[in-house]
Amino acid sequence: MRKLWVILCLVGMSSVAWAQESSPRVSVLPFAIHSRQDTVKTQKTVMELLVRRLEAEGVKTVDPQDVEKSVRPGEAVQNEEQARALGRRLGADYVVTGSLNEIGNSISLDARLVDVSARKKTEALFAEEKGMENLAAAANQIVQQMAVHLLARAVxxxxxxxxxxxxxxxxxxxxxxxxxxxxxxxxxxxxxxxxxxxxxxxxxxxxxxxxxxxxxxxxxxxxxNPTIQEVRIKGNNKIKEKDILAAISTRQYTVLQKNVIAEDVQKILKLYSQKGYFNAEVKPRTEFPKDPRKATVVFDIDENKKVYIQEIAFTGNKSFSSRKLRSTMQVKEKSLLSLVTDRGILQKDILETDVDRLTVFYHDKGFMDAKVGTPEITRRDDGFYINIPVDEGERYKVTSVKLQGDLIQDEAKIQEKLKSKPEEYFSREKLREDIDVLNKSYMNEGYAYVQVEPNVQRHSEEQTSDITYNVKKGDLIHIGRIYVTGNTKTRDKVIRRELQLAEGDTFSSEKMEQSITKLKKLDFFEEVEIAPSKGDQADIMNLTVKVKEKLTGAISVGGGFASDDGLFASSEIIQRNLFGRGQTLGVKGYFGQDAQRYVASFTEPWLFDRHIIAGIDVYNWLREYNDFTKDATGVRLRTGYPFGNYSRLNVYYTLENADVTDVDEDASAYIKSQEGKLLKSSITVGMERDTTDHPFMPTRGSINAVSSEFSSQYLGSDTDFIKSEVKSGWYFPIYWKLVGFVKGEFGYIDDTDPDKPVPVYENFFLGGINSLRAFKWGDVGPKDEQGEIIGGRTYGLATVEMLFPLIEKLGIRGVGFFDAGNVYTDIEDFSVSDFRTDAGAGIRWSSPFGPLRIEWGYNLDPEPGEDRSRWQFSAGAFF
Known part of the structure; x- marks a missing residue:
């Protein structure tokens, strides 16, 4: 650095020397003044400005006092010959003469640089500025132009x-x-x-x-600077090297920059602070292992332990406990969940948002003047301690709720729908809900452009408030044209038939939402949007249905493993949107050591362009039981009729020819009685209702189903029985992003003709990934006198699950579960106390390749010879 300043000083000294060595002597003569200003005073000012700036540039000048002695006050030399003569008398090499002109708010200096010897031509100089206050700037411009000519060697x-x-x-x-x-x-x-x-x-x-x-x-x-040949990250365990390298700017084959390295240290520390490692240390070092011009940059990281939030406290809260206030926040204190989640990590941006959440919470509870202050964060040895000041203010009650403007219903009927009620505490959330209720009520009646403006009057002395909703309904809107875009495969009519609005209908926001839901439930599209736009007339609205198609063909595989049963696998090839018609065509196969099943199926969801579902299944099912083998071939005709928004009535006809062979000699009499061929002809009637919000990763809603199968000799069947089942499953949000699921199932077979016993393979069996997960498929049920499981006539199953996000961005969920159930010989034997139980955990992933489930079940009360636990899995791949 010292060397640099020596060089600069030498440069400065030499530049002055250049100027002095070659600098001619200049005389500034009085300028002609064309201005409202005092001529003599202004002349003197111009001369002084020019002389001062010339000397600053290293140009030698004639003393202005000597010039003044040679020229009378107020006069100016305009003739070049006179100027040269005066310059020779003053001993100057050059003279500068000219004029100052003031016109309106502008001034200009018109000057000439005259060579006294007349060997060089006269140079014209010009500068212009706004106002006399900028005279110095104009003079500086003239000097700059003069310097180029006077100091030619210094240019x-x-x-x-x-x-x-x-x-x-x-x-x-x-x-x-x-x-x-x-x-x-x-x-x-x-x-x-x-x-x-x-x-x-x-x-x-x-x-x-x-x-x-x-x-x-x-x-x-x-x-x-040297080139960076390598960037190394050392000491990182909690954050992957690729994530650190992606965050920093120091790169291989770039120029080494110390300031960039310093910035990268802060970037790495920020990464660690986001994970809770606030004590992390990053020390950069630069090495030159082989060549002093080729550097290796090493970031040495000492991660240290995580620093958690130990306590979140409040001051000033009187109406609500600190625990209640903490429950509204996204930032949480450290707990057991911190072992598997980010709970307890301090994220200041989220904490700032929590201040807004707390303010909203108080406003929703009637504290209209409540203020939440800036959190005070204290760092101690064991973690962070946060204190949040609260000024609750007074709590306001609602004295009246009124509606004004365009009312399409009786005011009393509308007010019944509103959440805000007189004598209750004021709530901003209820206010927002009321606006939404009013908007939807009017929009469902066709008033798409309704405007609802709330007017809240506060009375501070009484701590009361009056709410008035002003409603402007606007025009009654009808649907004009409906456009469909984004569908490259799916036919327009497949989309249009799911719409609840048609061209010419009165607009309804509820029907538009139902249309979006129905299109999403098709599961043909990644994105669905219905965008309204104004039509040719004020009361006409056009709709554009925008979709982004997804892959609807799938190849799926599934299976499981048991120590006594080995591997089994299943596969399926299915196209759920055949030729873009919305039809489904699929082939399924189950391959195991003891069973094989093949099914080919076709489904038409809109038969004859009416919402009647029709389909056919052709199947072959071969299963080797312990004492016999069943080989069945059959066909099933299906039809269904959706009604309401979520329900459907189903009717099936099944014709199956089953052959029971390979009956062991030691089998029970019951099993031996099953040997031979048996024809089943049956009708199944069922009803199901599905209100879930996602086909594989639901968070709310329910699935309920009831069905009965009637097999009778009047249908040409060799068997007579009625097989009935009831299933009900419910999803509901619990807390944070936890989702609960509760399911119950019950089934019963009624033997209507004792002379024609129900075939053993029609009995109920439990076990597998969809029932009791600690058991293999069909491993739970009554046994015959030989100890072999033969299934039963009735069963019960209960499942409780807790679902939570693991990697939310990737759609990966964790699940903890409890299963309980059993199969009984007859309904008289049914007893909940005899239920077999298991518990376990697993992972579910809505992957780009299809749904994936991996689950492990633990047998809570194993019987002799049973496995203690079992893995189950199913997976899929889209094409």
């Missing part, structure tokens, strides 16, 4: 960059203010050197000045 002839290898010369020059054709200034060169250093790419910067026939050659000689 920059060229600016050159030397020593740069990777940084372009033009990129360096863009930071340099010394330009070709300008006067060389030592102070400007010093600033230029600083500017090049600030670029961060150079280890050393020098400036050299050499004389040329055309002026001064200014050369900046740079030495670039």
């Amino acid at each position: 920059i002839s060229e600016v050159v960059i030397q020593g740069n290898e990777r940084i372009e010369a033009e990129a360096i020059k863009s930071n340099v203010k010394s330009k070709k054709g300008e006067l060389l200034r030592s102070e400007q060169v010093a600033e230029d050197i600083k500017a090049i250093y600030k670029m961060g790419y150079f280890e050393k910067v020098d400036a050299n000045v050499t004389d040329t026939s055309t002026g001064k050659l200014l050369t900046f000689v740079v030495l670039e």
Whole structure:
């Protein structure tokens, strides 16, 4: 650094020397003044300004007092010959003469630089500014122009960059203010050197000045920083190296920049603070293992332990406990969940949002003047302690709720729908809900552009408030044109038939929402949007249905493993939107050591363009039981009729030819009685209702189903029985992002003809990934006298699940579950106390390749010979 300043001083000294060595002597003569200003005073001011600036540039000047002795006050020399004569008398090499002109708010200096010897031509100089207050700036411009002519040897002839290898010369020059054709200034060169250093790419910067026939050659000689050959991250365990490298700017094969490395240290520390490692330390070091021009940058990380929020406290809260206030916040104290989640991590941006949440909470509870202050964060040895000041203010009650404006219903009927009620505490949330209720009520009646403006009057002395909703209904809107966009495969009519609004209908926001829901439930599209736009007339609205299609064909595989049953697998090839018609065609296969099943199916969801579902299944089912083998071939005809928004009535006809063979000699009499072929002809009637919000990852809603199968000799069947089942499952949000699921199932078979016993393979069996997950499929049920499971006539099953996000962005959920159930010989034997139970956990992923489930069940009360636990899985792949 000392060397740099020595160089700059030498440059400065030499530049002054250049100016002094070649500087001619100049005499500034009085200017002619064309202005409202005092002529003599203004003449003197102009001369002083020009002389002072010329001397600052290193130009020798004639003393203005000597000039004044040679020219009478107020006079000006306009003739060049007179000017030269006066210049010779004053001993000057050059004289400067001219005029000052003031016109309106503008001033100008028109000057001439006259060579006394007359060997050089006279140079015209000009400067213009706004107002007399800028006279000094105009004089400076004239001097700058004079300096170029007077100090020709001190003018920059060229600016050159030397020593740069990777940084372009033009990129360096863009930071340099010394330009070709300008006067060389030592102070400007010093600033230029600083500017090049600030670029961060150079280890050393020098400036050299050499004389040329055309002026001064200014050369900046740079030495670039070393090249980064490698960037290493050491000591990181909690954050992956690729994530750290992606966050920092130090890169391989770039120029080493110390300021960038310092910034990268802060970026790494920020990454760790987001994970709760506020004590993390990052020490950068630069190594030159082989070549002093090739650097290796190493970031040594000492992660240390996580720092959690130990306590969140409040001051000033009187009406609500600190626990209640904490429950409204997203930032939480450390708990057991901190072992598997980010709970307890301090994130200041989220904490700032929590201040708004707390304020909203108080306003919703009637504290209209409540204020929540800035959280005070204290760092101690064991973690963070946060105190949040609260000023609750007074609590307001509602004295009246009124409606004004365009009312389409009786005011009393509308008020019944409103949440805000007189004599209750004021709530901003209820106010928002009321606006939403009013908007929807009017929009469902066709008033799409309704405006609801709430007016809340507070009475501070009484702590009361009056609410008035002003309603402007606007025009009654009808649907004009409906456009469908984004569908490249799915046919327009497949989309249009799900819409609850048609061209010409009165607008309804409820029907538009139902249309979006129905389109989403098709599961043909990644995105669904219905965008309204104004039609040709004020009372007409056009709708544009925008969809983004997804893959609807799938190849799925599933299976499980048991120590006594080995591997089993299942597969399915299905297209849920065949040729874009909304039809489903699929082939399923189950492959195991003891069973094989094949099913080909086709479904038409709109038979004859009416919302009647029709389908057919053709199947073959071969299963090897312990004492016999069943080989069945059959066909099933299906039809269904949706009604309401979520319900459907189903009717099936099944014709199955089953053959029971390979009956063991030691089998029970019951099993031996099943040997031979048996024809089943049956009708199944069922009803189901599905209100869930997602086909695989629901968070709310329910699935309820009831069905009965009638097999009778009157249908040509060899068996007579009625097989009935009831299933009910409910999803509901619990807390944070936890979702609860409760399911119950019950089934019963009624043997209507004792002379034609129900086939053993029609009995109920439990076990597997969809029932009791600690057991293999069909492993739970009554046994015969030989100890073999033969299923039963009735069963019960209960499941409780807790679902929670693991990696929310990727759609990965965790699940903890409890299963209880059993199968009984007859309904008289049914007893909840005999239920088999298991518990376990698993992972569910709505992957790009289809739904994936991996679950482990633990047998809570194993019987002799049973496995203690079992893994179950199913997976899929889309095409």
